[in-house]
Amino acid sequence: MKARFGIVVFPGTNCEMDTYHVLTRVLGQDAAYVWHQDRAPDPYDCLILPGGFSYGDYLRTGAIARFAPVMERVAEHAARGGLVLGICNGFQILCEAGLLPGAFQRNRSLRFVCGWTHVRVERADTPFTAACAPGQVLRIPVSHGEGNYYVDPETLARLEARGQVLFRYATPDGEITPESNPNGSVANIAGITNEQGNVLGIMPHPERAAEAVLGSEDGRLVFLSVIRYLSEGRAVRV
């Protein structure tokens, strides 16, 4: 059975078509766009908040989007154990909404970074990484001005202890070094889940690295993990 993905679109979102393309044309799944004003979207197995510049990133990235009507549904879906995946700006929105811990600052360089990064998979026993090998290094691009992830030291210790860090910026060999960190994120964090493990925020763009012609197929593994998890009947529909 195909999995059904809802791709949430805010004014200023710009990665929704790439995400739709990968899910439907590349991976053969069902997907539909969900408008930010939609309070009652159709049932979806997984809601995706794609990248972009929702509401122009005014005030702070994700600060306005998190009050959009659709976010109530996203929170309900997450509370019931449904899968939610925030990519880049989607990650920022989930943090602002309190569905994920932490916040984002300007990149340490103060430059917009756009290019390939390597991320190490810290756990392969989650809905978002089950198709990966533990410690596998994925080549996925980033594209952001405010990707500098911050949590206070106590929260960071809790995240680490509970295994909520799923992806870390690394060298191609999987070493965690300051040089492989493109934005200054604490502990080289590139992706985290909530405590329950059903909400993921990831800064690099897996949807931009899902076809060989684009230079990498590694991003597919994130979506394939979700599809596998859902096909095992662990779906919770909105």
Add this chain to the structure above:
Amino acid sequence: MRYKAEVRVTLKHGVLDPQGATVRSALAALGYEGFEEVRVGKLIELWLEAPSEEAARERVREVGERLLANPVLETFTVQVAPAPAARAPVPGRPAGPGEAGGP
């Protein structure tokens, strides 16, 4: 009564400020010595109607907590003062920020 509020949003103590650090090194490059630390924040001005100054402050504090500052990274202070009454918009012209009672 009409009030003007100023919300000053600053980074929490201990949070690194990449913008401030860059401004500081720019100052040093221009030959200005002695600036030990520079931190960049935001000033948000709001005009509102409220029954009292205290009520206006409460209301601004509430939006500060909900929207204007992110408690993970930032803190904020609120200053409220009475503001002159809004001028009526000029007929036939759309009210610009200056006329609808802005600055």
